[in-house]
Amino acid sequence: xxxxxxxxxxxxxxxxxxxxxxxxxxxxxxxxxxxxxxxxxxxxxxxxxxxxxxxxxxxxxxxxxxxxxxxxxxxxxxxxxxxxxxxxxxxxxxxxxxxxxxxxxxxxxxxxxxxxxxxxxxxxxxxxxxxxxxxxxxxxxxxxxxxxxxxxxxxxxxxxxxxxxxxxxxxxxxxxxxxxxxxxxxxxxxxxxxxxxxxxxxxxxxxxxxxxxxxxxxxxxxxxxxxxxxxxxxxxxxxxxxxx
Numbered sequence: 001x002x003x004x005x006x007x008x009x010x011x012x013x014x015x016x017x018x019x020x021x022x023x024x025x026x027x028x029x030x031x032x033x034x035x036x037x038x039x040x041x042x043x044x045x046x047x048x049x050x051x052x053x054x055x056x057x058x059x060x061x062x063x064x065x066x067x068x069x070x071x072x073x074x075x076x077x078x079x080x081x082x083x084x085x086x087x088x089x090x091x092x093x094x095x096x097x098x099x100x101x102x103x104x105x106x107x108x109x110x111x112x113x114x115x116x117x118x119x120x121x122x123x124x125x126x127x128x129x130x131x132x133x134x135x136x137x138x139x140x141x142x143x144x145x146x147x148x149x150x151x152x153x154x155x156x157x158x159x160x161x162x163x164x165x166x167x168x169x170x171x172x173x174x175x176x177x178x179x180x181x182x183x184x185x186x187x188x189x190x191x192x193x194x195x196x197x198x199x200x201x202x203x204x205x206x207x208x209x210x211x212x213x214x215x216x217x218x219x220x221x222x223x224x225x226x227x228x229x230x231x232x233x234x235x236x237x238x239x240x241x242x243x244x
Contacts, residue, residue, distance in 0.1 A: 014185035017150050017220055020044050022105040025142060027086045027112075027135065028052055030192030031063035034110060035080070036072040037186040048092070048104075049073060050084035058082075063192060086112065087134035091141035102143040109135060110152045110181075111191060111216075125161045132164060136171035140223065148222050149173065152181045155215040164219055173221040181216040 018024055020042060026049040029035050035049035053059040059066050059082070070080055086109065093100040112135065114127045132151070139149050149168075153159045165175050183189055191214075 012180070012182075014182040015179040015218070016042070016185060017148070017179075017218065018042075018044065018106045018108075022046070023103055023144065024048070025092060025104040025107045026050060027084070027089075027107065027109040027139075029110070031066050031190065032069040032073060032080060033189045033192065034108075034186060035078070036069040037189045039076045039078050040072050041187045045077070047073065047078035048081060049078070050081045050089070052083070052085060054083045056082065069188075087131060087138065089138050089142075091138070093142065100141075101145065102141055102147065104142045105144050105147045106150060107139045107143060107147070108150045108152075109139075111154065112151065121158050121161075125158055129162055129167055132162065132167050133171060136168055136173060136221075140172060143223065146226065148176060148220050150218055150220050152216055152218040155217055168219070168221045172224055174224050176220045176222045178217055178219045181218045183216075 018038075022044065023046045024038065024044055026035050026038075026047065029049045029051055032049055032051070035047055038044040038047050051059055053062060056070075073080055091100070092102065092104050094103050112128065112131055114124070114131050116124075116127075118124055136149070143149065151164060153162070153164060168175060183191070
C-alpha cells in the first residue's frame with residue numbers, strides 16, 4: 001500500500017532587512033510599536049524613532065497606549081524624536097567630519113500616507129507620490145555609505161498606482177530587492193492608523209481594523225552605483241517570495 005504524502009506547509013522565513021548593530025532611523029513610526037519591537041525583540045541597539053506629532057501630549061492623544069512603547073525604547077538607550085516631517089527633516093550626519101556624511105545604515109518608512117479622508121483616488125495618489133519623492137530626497141542626506149532605505153506599502157491598488165520603484169529611480173536610488181513584509185516577525189507591532197485610534201462615542205477605543213494583517217511588501221533602495229552593506233545571513237534569509 002502506497003503511503004500518502006503529507007501536504008507540504010510552507011513556512012517562509014521572514015526577511016529582516018537590518019542587523020542589531022545597524023544605526024536605524026524610523027520615519028513616521030505612529031504608535032512606536034515597531035520601534036519598541038526592534039529594541040525589545042530584535043535587540044537593535046541604536047534606533048532613532050521619529051513621529052510627525054509635535055510633542056508627547058499630541059502623540060498620546062492619538063495613541064493612548066504609546067507611553068509603554070516609549071519606555072521600552074528609551075530603556076535601552078534608543079530615542080524618540082517629535083515633530084519630524086519626512087519631507088522636511090534635517091539630515092542625520094557625522095558632525096565630526098567636514099563632508100557631512102550620512103550616518104544611518106537603515107532608514108525605514110513603514111506605510112507612508114498623507115492621511116485625510118479624500119475619496120479622490122487621483123489626488124491621493126499624487127499627494128502620496130509627492131510625499132515619497134520628498135522623503136527620498138531628504139533621506140539620501142542621512143544615508144550612510146552602503147546604507148539602504150526601506151519602504152513598506154500595502155499590496156494592490158491604490159498603492160501600486162504610486163509606482164514607488166519609478167519614484168525612487170528618479171530620486172537617484174535603485175531597487176535592490178523587495179520582499180513580503182511579515183508583521184508577525186515583529187512581536188508587539190500593530191499598524192497604527194495615520195488618523196490615530198478609532199474611538200466610540202463614549203470614548204472607548206475600538207478594535208477591528210488590523211492593518212498588519214493585510215498583504216504588504218517592503219522595497220529596499222540603495223543609491224545608484226552604491227552597493228548596500230550586506231545584512232548578516234541570519235537576518236537575510238531569502239524565501240521564494242523575495243525578488244529583485
